[in-house]
Amino acid sequence: MNDIKLTEYSHGAGCGCKISPMLLDDILKSARPKIDYPQLLVGNDSRDDAAAYDLGNGTSVLSTTDFFMPIVDDPFTFGKIAATNALSDIYAMGGKPLMAISIFGWPIDKLSADVAREVIDGGRAVCEDAGIPLAGGHSIDSPEPIFGLAATGLVENENLMRNDTAKAGCRIYLTKPLGIGILSTAQKQKKIEEGEIEPAIEAMTTLNKIGADLAPLESVVAMTDVTGFGLLGHLGEICEGSGIGATVWFDKVPLLPNVEKYRRMGCIPGGARKNFKSYGHKIGEMTQQQREILCDAQTSGGLLVIVEKEGSGEFETVARKYGLELEPIGETHAAGEHLIEVK
Numbered sequence: 273m274n275d276i277k278l279t280e281y282s283h284g285a286g287c288g289c290k291i292s293p294m295l296l297d298d299i300l301k302s303a304r305p306k307i308d309y310p311q312l313l314v315g316n317d318s319r320d321d322a323a324a325y326d327l328g329n330g331t332s333v334l335s336t337t338d339f340f341m342p343i344v345d346d347p348f349t350f351g352k353i354a355a356t357n358a359l360s361d362i363y364a365m366g367g368k369p370l371m372a373i374s375i376f377g378w379p380i381d382k383l384s385a386d387v388a389r390e391v392i393d394g395g396r397a398v399c400e401d402a403g404i405p406l407a408g409g410h411s412i413d414s415p416e417p418i419f420g421l422a423a424t425g426l427v428e429n430e431n432l433m434r435n436d437t438a439k440a441g442c443r444i445y446l447t448k449p450l451g452i453g454i455l456s457t458a459q460k461q462k463k464i465e466e467g468e469i470e471p472a473i474e475a476m477t478t479l480n481k482i483g484a485d486l487a488p489l490e491s492v493v494a495m496t497d498v499t500g501f502g503l504l505g506h507l508g509e510i511c512e513g514s515g516i517g518a519t520v521w522f523d524k525v526p527l528l529p530n531v532e533k534y535r536r537m538g539c540i541p542g543g544a545r546k547n548f549k550s551y552g553h554k555i556g557e558m559t560q561q562q563r564e565i566l567c568d569a570q571t572s573g574g575l576l577v578i579v580e581k582e583g584s585g586e587f588e589t590v591a592r593k594y595g596l597e598l599e600p601i602g603e604t605h606a607a608g609e610h611l612i613e614v615k
Contacts, residue, residue: 277345311325314434319513321336321362321365322367323335331428334362337358337420338354339421341417344469344473348394349394350394351391351394351398353477353571355398355399360480360483360572363575364480365483366483367432368426372399373408373421374411377411377417378413378418431487434495437513437514438514438516439516439578439604442578443579444600445600446574448573448575452569452572453502453569454564455469456541458539476571480497480574482575482591483495483497489583493579494510495575495576496510497574497575498573499570500569500571501550504551504555504566516605517604518605519605520612521600522566525566535565540564540568545567554611555611566614
């Protein structure tokens with residue numbers, strides 16, 4: 273099993289498999305009349321992380337799904353990353369997961385059941401870490417390996433976090449460093465040096481549990497997670513939904529070790545190019561370096577949190593309880609010529 277390299281069986285990798293934001297907008301357009309569901313507090317309109325349905329007792333059920341093709345070669349690690357990424361949507365909405373079911377596609381004529389079992393076990397291990405059962409699932413025979421979860425969670429309505437409730441005059445924080453797409457591309461291109469993919473794996477397998485503790489803070493006004501659309505794509509969704517603009521201080525954006533090294537070697541994922549093509553016209557002038565890093569498609573990335581300035585100290589105190597020493601990477605302001613400026 274150690275000789276298996278899962279990334280050789282897929283054309284894409286992780287959240288870089290996502291359909292581009294521009295094409296996705298076209299797909300989701302519908303000529304059918306919209307039906308209003310009063311209990312649906314968050315649906316597809318805001319392109320938020322999960323759907324939220326009001327149970328009428330002060331809480332809402334959260335429902336989400338996420339799955340993709342291998343981003344690493346090791347089956348168990350692939351399962352862990354995919355499960356961590358799927359549960360992130362629950363935490364990004366300020367909730368706690370209740371249970372999950374698996375989504376599994378496997379090329380049964382190419383890869384053995386033993387390898388498949390390792391993938392599922394990786395997902396089960398993450399669910400155990402989150403304190404929930406992997407309660408079932410559905411599997412198909414598919415041309416490429418696919419794994420992910422459909423997850424259900426709960427959130428107090430007063431703590432429900434959205435990506436369209438930000439305000440001007442706030443600070444922007446990111447809880448995980450960027451560069452996952454670049455490092456995983458270096459691995460797929462067989463350019464990665466020994467030990468240099470491990471920081472990315474550690475980041476991708478770290479649950480965003482902090483989201484449930486940040487949501488009750490009055491100063492936290494909006495939150496989402498950074499995945500396949502890159503930092504600028506997900507920040508852009510916050511700005512568009514909230515009717516504001518933002519400035520990103522590039523030198524303050526945390527990066528994984530050796531990201532710049534592999535970026536210079538040309539390890540740029542296709543997802544980054546698709547992302548820039550989709551929303552680059554909304555962003556102010558950037559250097560090539562800034563574009564390739566800030567549009568980099570992340571898999572199981574961190575939380576992007578919008579915090580009122582007067583509450584930033586309280587926010588940073590909570591972050592330190594999770595071992596995170598965070599500082600702002602930018603600020604929000606009134607809408608301007610561009611959706612986001614990079615300084």
